[in-house]
Amino acid sequence: MSRDAMLLVDALREPASTCGLDAQGWAALLSMARAERLVGTLAARLASEAVPGRVAQTLADARTDAGYQRRAALWEADCARRALADYDGKVVLLKGTAYVAAGLTAGEGRHIGDLDILVAREDLPQVEAALLAAGWEWVKPDPYDDAYYRDHMHELPPLIHRTRDRMIDVHHTILPLTARRTPDAVGMMVDAVYLPSRLREGLGVGPRSSIAVSGPPPTPPASGRGELCALSQPDMVCHSVAHLLADGELDGGLRNLWDIHCLLSEFAGADFWTQLRERASHHQLAEPVGRAVRLAHQLYGTEIPQDWMGQHWQDRYYAARMTARDGWGRQTRKLLRLAFYIRSHWLRMPPLMLARHLWVKWRKGQASA
Amino acid sequence: MHEFRVQVGPAAFRIGSAWRAPIAQMAELYRDYPHPDFTDFTVRLEPAGWLRRWLRPSVAIGGDYMLPDAAPLPLAQGLLAAEMAMNLQMALGWRRHLLLHASAVERDGRVLVMTGQSGSGKSTLSALLGARGWRFMGDEFVLLDPESGDAVPFPRLISLKNSAIAAMQASAPDARFGPLLDGTPKGDIRHMVPPSDAIARMGQGGAPALLLFPRYGYPGAVREVAPGETFMRLTQASTNYVALGEAGFTALTRFVTSVPSRAIDYQSGEEAVALVEKLWERLA
Numbered sequence: 001m002s003r004d005a006m007l008l009v010d011a012l013r014e015p016a017s018t019c020g021l022d023a024q025g026w027a028a029l030l031s032m033a034r035a036e037r038l039v040g041t042l043a044a045r046l047a048s049e050a051v052p053g054r055v056a057q058t059l060a061d062a063r064t065d066a067g068y069q070r071r072a073a074l075w076e077a078d079c080a081r082r083a084l085a086d087y088d089g090k091v092v093l094l095k096g097t098a099y100v101a102a103g104l105t106a107g108e109g110r111h112i113g114d115l116d117i118l119v120a121r122e123d124l125p126q127v128e129a130a131l132l133a134a135g136w137e138w139v140k141p142d143p144y145d146d147a148y149y150r151d152h153m154h155e156l157p158p159l160i161h162r163t164r165d166r167m168i169d170v171h172h173t174i175l176p177l178t179a180r181r182t183p184d185a186v187g188m189m190v191d192a193v194y195l196p197s198r199l200r201e202g203l204g205v206g207p208r209s210s211i212a213v214s215g216p217p218p219t220p221p222a223s224g225r226g227e228l229c230a231l232s233q234p235d236m237v238c239h240s241v242a243h244l245l246a247d248g249e250l251d252g253g254l255r256n257l258w259d260i261h262c263l264l265s266e267f268a269g270a271d272f273w274t275q276l277r278e279r280a281s282h283h284q285l286a287e288p289v290g291r292a293v294r295l296a297h298q299l300y301g302t303e304i305p306q307d308w309m310g311q312h313w314q315d316r317y318y319a320a321r322m323t324a325r326d327g328w329g330r331q332t333r334k335l336l337r338l339a340f341y342i343r344s345h346w347l348r349m350p351p352l353m354l355a356r357h358l359w360v361k362w363r364k365g366q367a368s369a
Numbered sequence: 370m371h372e373f374r375v376q377v378g379p380a381a382f383r384i385g386s387a388w389r390a391p392i393a394q395m396a397e398l399y400r401d402y403p404h405p406d407f408t409d410f411t412v413r414l415e416p417a418g419w420l421r422r423w424l425r426p427s428v429a430i431g432g433d434y435m436l437p438d439a440a441p442l443p444l445a446q447g448l449l450a451a452e453m454a455m456n457l458q459m460a461l462g463w464r465r466h467l468l469l470h471a472s473a474v475e476r477d478g479r480v481l482v483m484t485g486q487s488g489s490g491k492s493t494l495s496a497l498l499g500a501r502g503w504r505f506m507g508d509e510f511v512l513l514d515p516e517s518g519d520a521v522p523f524p525r526l527i528s529l530k531n532s533a534i535a536a537m538q539a540s541a542p543d544a545r546f547g548p549l550l551d552g553t554p555k556g557d558i559r560h561m562v563p564p565s566d567a568i569a570r571m572g573q574g575g576a577p578a579l580l581l582f583p584r585y586g587y588p589g590a591v592r593e594v595a596p597g598e599t600f601m602r603l604t605q606a607s608t609n610y611v612a613l614g615e616a617g618f619t620a621l622t623r624f625v626t627s628v629p630s631r632a633i634d635y636q637s638g639e640e641a642v643a644l645v646e647k648l649w650e651r652l653a
Contacts, residue, residue: 023406027383031411034433034462054381054407061464068612328370328385328413329433 004332005254005323008032011042012258013301015049026055028327035329036254037111040066044109066109073097073112076166080115081228083134087126092118092192092229094171094239099259101195102230106262111255114158114167118231120189121172128156128170135162144360152178152349174242178349181246183238183283192229233267234279238289241280245288245318249337249344253322254299260292261300273305295319370413376403378512378523378571380463382455386414387422391447398448398526398547398560401568410434410458414450417441430454434461446550449558452526459510459523460608466512466521467613467620470606473511473520474503479578479653480520481645482511482628484606487555490585490641493533496561497638498645500541505567506575515613515620518627519574524567526560534559536638578653580630583641587634591644594632596625629653 007029010017021029033039043062051059077097084091092098094116099107119127136159140146149157154177156170173185231239240263244256280289294310295318296302321340324333331337345354370385371392386392391414413431416422426444430436432454439457442450459468471484472495481503483491492508499505506522514521526547529537534557538546547560562568582594582602594602603621604610610617629652635641 023408027408027411031433052407054405054409057465058409061462064464064616065462065612068614071614329411329431330413330415 003323005032005036005325007327008036008038008042008254008325009299009323012038012045013299015045018046018049018051023052024327026052030055030058031327031329032325035325037252038255038258040069040109040111041255041258042109063109066111069110069112070100070107072166073100073115076115076164076168077101077228079134079161079164080117080131080168083136084127084130087119087123087130089120089123090189090192090229091127092189092231093195094118094231095243095259098230098236099262101228104262105266106259108262110259114169116169116171118171118174118185118189118192121185124156124170124172131159131168131170135164136160136168137162139167144364148357152176152353174239175247176348178353179246179347181242181284181288183242183285187282188231188235188239191232191235193232195228195230232279233263233272234275235283237263237267237276238279238283238285241289241292242283242285245292246285246347247344249341250318250321253318254325257292257296257299257322261296261302264293264296264302264304268303273308291315291318295322299323373399374404374406374408375399376405377455377525378507378521379465380410380459380523381405381408382410382412382458383408384412384414384451384455386447386451387416388414388426388428388444388447390444391428391451394448394547395451398545398562401562401565402571410455410462412451412454412458414447414454430457432458434458440554442553446553448547448560449550449553452528452560455525456509463512464609464612466514467617467624468607468609469511469513469603470509470608471511472508473506473522474498475506475520475522475575476503476649478575480506480511480575481579481581481649481653482520482577483581483583484511484603485582485584488585489583490533490635491583492528492530493536493638494583494641494645496527496529496533496537497540497642499527499564499567500537500544501642504570505563513577513620513624514574515616517574518576518620518623520577521574522567522571524563524571527563529559529561531556537561540638577624577628579649580624580628581645581648582630582632584632584634585641586636588636589640589644590634591648592632594630596630599625599630 011029033042039062043059046059073096077093093101096110096112097115099110139158139160146157154171154173154175159168174183175181237260240256240260244253280286293304293308294315297304299319320333321336324331324337326332371389373384373392373395375382384395411433414428415431417427417429421427427441428444428447428450429441430439430450430453434457436457469484471482472491473480473482474495483494485491495505495508505524507524508527509525510523512521512523545562550558600621610621631648633644635644
């Protein structure tokens with residue numbers, strides 16, 4: 001495997017590895033990190049390293065930006081909480097917003113774009129109506145896309161807020177309905193834990209919180225209404241893995257794998273690894289979870305138990321795909337990326353359906369051209 | 370990749386290009402600027418499609434920070450593509466200062482800031498003043514230091530458009546100009562190398578003393594602008610006000626409460642320069 005973005009992987013895994021970098025090396029590292037949306041994470045990791053003066057300033061800029069993204073993400077989550085204050089069911093934060101709201105290391109310096117929430121599928125009409133009433137509106141008012149999302153996807157078509165210009169993705173499960181694997185979304189909702197309500201002030205929480213420490217989950221507030229949740233520890237890892245390996249083409253793979261590395265390192269403990277094994281097979285995600293654990297270990301040096309170790313002949317292609325980025329921030333390994341692109345569609349839907357979908361999309365493209 | 374490094378004010382860029390021509394043009398126009406080892410941002414000029422390196426070559430504007438829907442430019446406008454990409458890196462990535470979309474000139478250590486929409490004439494006006502005893506500090510961005518409140522220069526190449534090109538060639542016959550780029554999305558564009566003192570002193574900031582909102586093409590007039598309105602207009606003119614959070618709010622509050630501001634209308638460069646001198650005399 002050629003090196004490519006291993007420079008970035010090494011810097012994240014072992015911050016001291018950057019001490020030998022020259023100006024050229026730093027320029028390459030920063031461009032890779034920005035392209036992979038990991039520059040805030042890198043800046044957080046290098047906070048106590050001695051780096052050249054200009055680099056220190058660039059990293060300080062990245063920390064400023066990560067602080068803003070964290071603030072904006074928590075604010076947006078709180079806006080959703082208020083919009084759904086009359087809704088009785090659980091509202092579960094996913095991905096980046098969940099990590100910062102729960103005070104997890106995966107959230108440190110993390111880039112956060114859209115707000116992702118998970119709600120019970122049968123409650124979608126109620127949740128949708130509440131969000132529309134609170135100022136969110138549809139991004140793509142296209143009947144085919146709308147029907148496609150509703151019939152086959154794991155989320156509503158994306159909504160954007162009229163005045164704040166921020167997107168929300170409302171999920172009802174974690175993989176497309178047409179995907180070969182069908183995780184148990186209902187079980188995930190049942191196990192989801194309430195976040196400390198300090199989030200309500202839009203301030204977020206300290207570096208560690210109930211979800212990070214082991215022990216019984218916090219008792220839900222009296223009614224549970226108007227409080228936000230996060231997935232249980234093993235389910236959080238399962239979702240992160242589903243997002244990385246069972247869906248999509250591994251774009252942004254290094255960042256998603258870094259999330260997984262942080263979650264595994266923070267949750268680690270004998271019970272956790274057993275629970276993870278159980279939950280992964282329960283969600284039909286045993287194989288991708290096993291692979292993600294191995295890849296995190298191989299790339300980021302995550303400490304994992306002996307029985308999770310091993311090597312599959314395909315692992316190296318995943319690693320090569322994830323590090324396909326050169327020192328100018330350009331994507332490399334075109335054929336490999338194409339292969340993973342085809343794979344992502346293969347995983348998402350059966351071949352006949354894929355053919356029909358591409359046909360409709362192509363005709364629409366022709367019509368609008 | 371053909372590579373070129375340049376520092377403009379406090380920011381250092383690495384520009385990579387699939388073609389030699391844009392790099393050669395930059396090396397010539399930026400020859401008196403520092404060429405640093407360490408850089409803040411990377412800019413990429415790449416073929417917009419796999420055939421577009423050779424056949425009707427077309428430049429995709431790329432870099433560390435990008436806009437998803439940026440239209441490619443023909444290779445003849447490669448220099449413009451590089452300039453646009455450098456501006457984009459600043460607008461989307463710079464967090465050390467509060468960034469105002471404005472031009473600035475300095476005299477006696479005090480700074481005149483001019484802001485307005487594209488076409489307001491702020492760029493041409495700063496170039497004109499730069500040729501008449503003021504120190505040119507920048508025609509695109511003014512950087513406000515959150516610590517000191519000072520305006521920090523960003524004296525990139527001056528981007529002259531349409532009728533301003535001939536006007537500046539007449540006003541500053543000794544200046545160096547880049548190639549004429551005709552038929553760009555903004556009409557004709559020609560880059561002008563800032564006066565030598567602007568480059569030599571690009572590390573020196575100054576205290577802001579007057580803010581103007583110029584507007585070209587209207588009969589001469591001066592209006593007061595209240596601090597509240599100035600504040601709101603500058604939040605619109607800033608690319609990173611929101612991202613800086615409290616530091617941005619503090620810096621902007623300090624600016625609008627300590628710097629007088631006026632809106633000026635004018636119909637010719639001469640008229641504008643006279644108006645500026647008069648206001649500077651009275652207010653700064």
